[in-house]
Every structure is written in C-alpha cells, then in structure tokens.
Amino acid sequence: MRPQPRVVDFNKLLTSIVKMKKYAVAHNLFDEMRQLDIPIDQVTMNIAINCYCLLNRVDLGFAILGSFFKRGYEPDVTTFSTLIKGLFLDDKVMEAERLFKKLLTLKLCEPNEVTILTVMNGLCKAGHTLTAYDLLGLFEKTSFKPNVYSYNTVIDSLCKDRRVDEALQLLAKMIDKGISPDIVTYASIVQGLCNLGRWKDVKDLIHEMVDHKIYLDVITFNILVDAFCKEGLVKEAEDVVEIMMQRNISLDVVTYTTLIDVYSLVGQIDKARQVFDSMPGKGLKPSIISYSSLINGYCKKGRVDEAWGLFLEVPRKGLDYDVVTYTTMLQGLFCAGRCADGLKLFKDMHARQLIPDVMTYNTLLNGLCMNKQIDEAFSFLHIMEEQGVYPNVITYSTLIHGLCKDGKLEIARDLFNKLPSKGLQPNIQLYTTIIGSLYQEGHIEEARCLLVEMEKSGCTPDSVTYNVCIQGLLKGKLLGEAKTFLDEMYRQGFSPDATTVSMLLHQVFL
Known part of the structure; x- marks a missing residue:
C-alpha cells in the first residue's frame, strides 16, 4: 500500500497553489484534506486562513481559528497578522484595529514587523492616516519598534493627504529614534512638497538627503521633473534633466515622456518631437503615453495630419x-472641423473593443456641438446612457452650451432644470452659460433670479459671469444696474473684458 503523503508535502503543495493565486483551488484541497482525515498542522491552518482572507471570506478564516483551539494548537503571530490583513481586505477597518489592540493589551502574541506593517498599510489605505500616525506614537511607549517600511507607509499617506508638515515631523522623530530614512521616505515627502509648490522646502530637503548620504534616484528626479512641468517651469525641468545626465543617472521612459508632455503643453512641439525621436538612440522605446502626449501637442498646434500619422504608427x-x-x-479631429473622420475614429474604437469612458463621450459631444451637430450629439447622449457610462456635469454643460449657441434656449433651460433629479449640481460655467443666454434673449428678471440661486448654491461669480451679466444688462439698456455690477466686479478683483468695455463706451458716449 502506497504511503500517505506527509503533512509537510501537502503544505508545500498548498503554498505553491497560493503563490499562483489559485486561492479557490487551495481552499478545495484543504477541504478534501479535512474530509479524508489527512493530518493537518498549524502551518496548514495558517495557509487556509490566508486563502479565505484573500477570497474576502475572513469569516471562514475566524472559523479556522476555532479549529486551532480544538486541535490544541496556539495561534501564532502569523495567524493574527493574516486575520488582521483579511479584515482590512474586507473593509472591516474598525474590527482590524480592535483585534490589533487586543493583541497588545491581552498579550495574545508578540506583534512582529509584518503585523505592524499590515496594520499601518491597512489603516492608511482606508483613509485612517491619523489613526496610523497615533499608533506609531503608541509604539514609543512599548517594546515594539516599527521599521522604516511602517514609517514610510504613514509618511507617504500623510503627504497624499497634503499633511506634509506632519510628515516632516514624523521624519524628524524617525531620525531621533535611530531609524534611518531611505530614498522612499524622502521621495514621498519631495512629492508632497512639490504638490504644494513649496520649492524652497524641496531644495532644503534635497540638501538634507545629501547630508545623510542618500542620493536622488531616477524616481525622485522624475518627481521633480514632473512637478516643474505641471507648474509650467520648463527651464527648471530642463535643469533637473541636465543634473541627471551630469550624475550619470539614466533617464527612463517616464522622464522623456514628462518632457514631451510639457513641451507639447507649452506649444514647443518641435522640441517635444526631438525628445521623442531621441529615445530609441538611448535604448528606450516610447510608451503609449509618450505617443498620446505628442499627438496632443500636434493637435493643439493644429497640425492634425502629423498627429494622425503618429496615431497610425502606434500598432506598427x-x-x-x-x-x-x-x-x-478625437479632440484633434473635431477641433479641425473633421467631424466625419472623428465619427469614423469613434466607431473604430468600438471595433477594437476599447470601451469609451465619460471623457471620450464628452470629447465627442463637444466636437459635435462645436460643429453645430446638436441632434447628433443628443443621439450619442442616449447611446452613452445605454452603455452604462453616466453623464457628468461636463457632459450636460457641453450640450447646454451647444443648445444656447444654436438658439435653443428653451431646450437648454429644460435640460438644466433636470440636473438635480439626476443627482448633479450645476457648476459656475453651467450657470454662467444659462444666465448669459437669458440676458441675450431679454429674460432679464429670470437671469437675475438664477444669479441669486447660483450664489445661494455656493457658486461664486467669476470674471466670465460678471462680464456676461454686464453685457446682458447693457444690451437691455439697463446702464445703472450694469454700473452696479461693474463696481462689484472691481471689488472682487476682476476686470471687464474687451467686449464689455466696448459696449460701455458705446452706451456712455454715443
């Protein structure tokens, strides 16, 4: 008779299946082992708990915990760490936190670095960053010492929450405790400071990094390049790239793509093309993001044929x-007035089984409205809803703006009034469009009422709103009221545009 495989062999098999992410298969094998009375040990049960947690069945994981005691086994730190992870995966954040605190107060087991990191990561991902921050403070009074990875998790989350000063305080505490920050620690804070435009603090932090013998890697340099590019600081971004090359830090696809994007956005399309064309010579292959950035640059400059040529190059x-x-x-074609090509491209997108998102549909609707194809735009609105893509405020703003420009104020007003029933709150642009059209059509009182409603809803008039209102009042020969609006406009720090000034001069002096 063939000898039965040892429990250690089954454990190895279960571990391999879990590594392949075949959790359901591992779960079925575990059930078979129990039904056939194949011996199982503590390791087997920990593997089973892990499977249940990864299948979002932490309740079954706790059922296995009951088997531990029945079989005379003592749950260990792996058991509890896995259950805590399972609770976080199942969005049971409070239960996970309670279980962890119970481990500490009842001394059920000694948490290790994995346990602490699991808790920190789970809390931060669930948006409970300050709870994680407080727990780090709690550890100061115990023998448990979080490692650099736990600190990095909390620091990164604080920075993403724009609480960079607290992240800097935590960095200082970390250093005081003899825990050496690494490049990941600093990269998170650099990103956080860049997001807030705190360039002097970025510079100081980089000097601090050098003092601690931590040198910027390509990821940190890319954060700086990207931040400068987003601020339109092209020269500063170029300087960072120059420093990278001086230090023999290889620029990667992300660096090049970021430069392509910024050159495209500021209209330096030929420079963007030079960067793009230089990539293969550096052993780098442009990504689809590189292509999209350059295509966008060509479209913005009105060089749609070159953009189209680049678009066709992608599959090759x-x-x-x-x-x-x-x-x-799509946006490039519609902006160039090539509606037929735009519609053909949209159909081709479906043929390639690419699902358009709300941004794609908004681009399509805007293109059609821009080219006075309002009825066609409305037909796509219905298709969009049928496909389960939910229109947003921008979708309706586009259609309402198109209707107003086409002189269809009644339909626009009806669509505007339906927005609350769709769970959407009009934005300042949408209010301004309707108010402007009401003034243009001579519905002065209704425009006034809508302006009051807009302010009550929390939308503050901007420069465009004031200009639209003043122009509407001037058109209605209401010079006194227009002057009141003009005075308010100046008090709010806005100025009349050329059209408003021209209309004012015409009414005052002619």
Whole structure:
C-alpha cells in the first residue's frame, strides 16, 4: 500500500497553489484534506486562513481559528497578522484595529514587523492616516519598534493627504529614534512638497538627503521633473534633466515622456518631437503615453495630419491603443472641423473593443456641438446612457452650451432644470452659460433670479459671469444696474473684458 503523503508535502503543495493565486483551488484541497482525515498542522491552518482572507471570506478564516483551539494548537503571530490583513481586505477597518489592540493589551502574541506593517498599510489605505500616525506614537511607549517600511507607509499617506508638515515631523522623530530614512521616505515627502509648490522646502530637503548620504534616484528626479512641468517651469525641468545626465543617472521612459508632455503643453512641439525621436538612440522605446502626449501637442498646434500619422504608427511599433490615445486624437479631429473622420475614429474604437469612458463621450459631444451637430450629439447622449457610462456635469454643460449657441434656449433651460433629479449640481460655467443666454434673449428678471440661486448654491461669480451679466444688462439698456455690477466686479478683483468695455463706451458716449 502506497504511503500517505506527509503533512509537510501537502503544505508545500498548498503554498505553491497560493503563490499562483489559485486561492479557490487551495481552499478545495484543504477541504478534501479535512474530509479524508489527512493530518493537518498549524502551518496548514495558517495557509487556509490566508486563502479565505484573500477570497474576502475572513469569516471562514475566524472559523479556522476555532479549529486551532480544538486541535490544541496556539495561534501564532502569523495567524493574527493574516486575520488582521483579511479584515482590512474586507473593509472591516474598525474590527482590524480592535483585534490589533487586543493583541497588545491581552498579550495574545508578540506583534512582529509584518503585523505592524499590515496594520499601518491597512489603516492608511482606508483613509485612517491619523489613526496610523497615533499608533506609531503608541509604539514609543512599548517594546515594539516599527521599521522604516511602517514609517514610510504613514509618511507617504500623510503627504497624499497634503499633511506634509506632519510628515516632516514624523521624519524628524524617525531620525531621533535611530531609524534611518531611505530614498522612499524622502521621495514621498519631495512629492508632497512639490504638490504644494513649496520649492524652497524641496531644495532644503534635497540638501538634507545629501547630508545623510542618500542620493536622488531616477524616481525622485522624475518627481521633480514632473512637478516643474505641471507648474509650467520648463527651464527648471530642463535643469533637473541636465543634473541627471551630469550624475550619470539614466533617464527612463517616464522622464522623456514628462518632457514631451510639457513641451507639447507649452506649444514647443518641435522640441517635444526631438525628445521623442531621441529615445530609441538611448535604448528606450516610447510608451503609449509618450505617443498620446505628442499627438496632443500636434493637435493643439493644429497640425492634425502629423498627429494622425503618429496615431497610425502606434500598432506598427508593437503598442496597443488605449482610451486616452483615441480621445486625444478625437479632440484633434473635431477641433479641425473633421467631424466625419472623428465619427469614423469613434466607431473604430468600438471595433477594437476599447470601451469609451465619460471623457471620450464628452470629447465627442463637444466636437459635435462645436460643429453645430446638436441632434447628433443628443443621439450619442442616449447611446452613452445605454452603455452604462453616466453623464457628468461636463457632459450636460457641453450640450447646454451647444443648445444656447444654436438658439435653443428653451431646450437648454429644460435640460438644466433636470440636473438635480439626476443627482448633479450645476457648476459656475453651467450657470454662467444659462444666465448669459437669458440676458441675450431679454429674460432679464429670470437671469437675475438664477444669479441669486447660483450664489445661494455656493457658486461664486467669476470674471466670465460678471462680464456676461454686464453685457446682458447693457444690451437691455439697463446702464445703472450694469454700473452696479461693474463696481462689484472691481471689488472682487476682476476686470471687464474687451467686449464689455466696448459696449460701455458705446452706451456712455454715443
């Protein structure tokens, strides 16, 4: 008779299946082992608990915990760490926190670095960053010492929550406790400071990094390049790239793509193309994001044929189109008045089984409205809803703006009034569009009422709103009321545009 495999062999098999992410298979094998009375040990049960947790069945994981005691086993730190992870995966954040605190107060087991990191990571991902921050403070009074990874998790989450000063305080505490920050620690804070535009603090932090013998890697440099580019600080971004090259830090696809994007956005499309063309010579293959950025640059400059040529090159380079590439090209075609080509491209997108998102549909509707194809735009609104893509405020703003420009104020007003029933709150642009059209059509009192409603809803008039209102009042020969609006406009720090000034001069002096 063939000898039965040892429990250690089954454990190895279960571990291999879990590593392959075949959790359901591992779960079935565990059930078979129990039904066939194959011996199982503490390791087997920990593997089973892990499977149940990864299948979002932490309740079954706790049922296995009951088996521990029945079989005379003592749950260990792996058991509890896994159950805590399972609770977080099942969005049971409070239960996970309670279980962890119970481990500490009842001394059920000694938490290790994995347990602490699991708790920190789970809390931060669930948006409970300050709870994680407080727990780190609690550890100061115990023998448990969180490692650099736990600190990094909390620091990164604080920075993402724009609480960079607290992240800097935690960095200082970390250093005081003899825990050495690494490049990941500093990269998170650099990103946080860049997001807030605190350039002097960024510079000081980089000097501190050098003092601690931590040198910027390509990821940290990319954060700086990206931040400068988003601020339109092209020269500063170029300087960072120059420093990278001086230090023999290899620029990667992200660095090049960021530069392509910023050159495209500021209209330096030929420079963007030079960067793009230089990539293969550096052993780098442009990504689909690189292509989308350059296509966008060409479209913004009105060089749609060059954008189209680049778009067609994508599959020849072994890349797959994505929704962003199609949406970018769609916008370029519609802005150039090439509606037929735009509609054809939209159909081609479906043929490639790429699902348009709300941004794609908004681009399509805007293109059609821009080219006075309002009825066609409304037909796509219905298709959009049928496809389960929910229109947003921008969708309706686009359609309402198109209707107003086409002189269809009644339909626009009806659509505007339906927004609350769709769970949407009009924004300042939408209010301004309707108010402007009401003034233009001579519905002065209704425009006044809507302006009051807009302010009550929390939308503060901007420069465009004031200009639209003043122009509407001037058109209605209401010079005194227009002057009141003009005075208020100046008090709010806005100025009349050329059209408003021209109309004022015409009424005052002519």
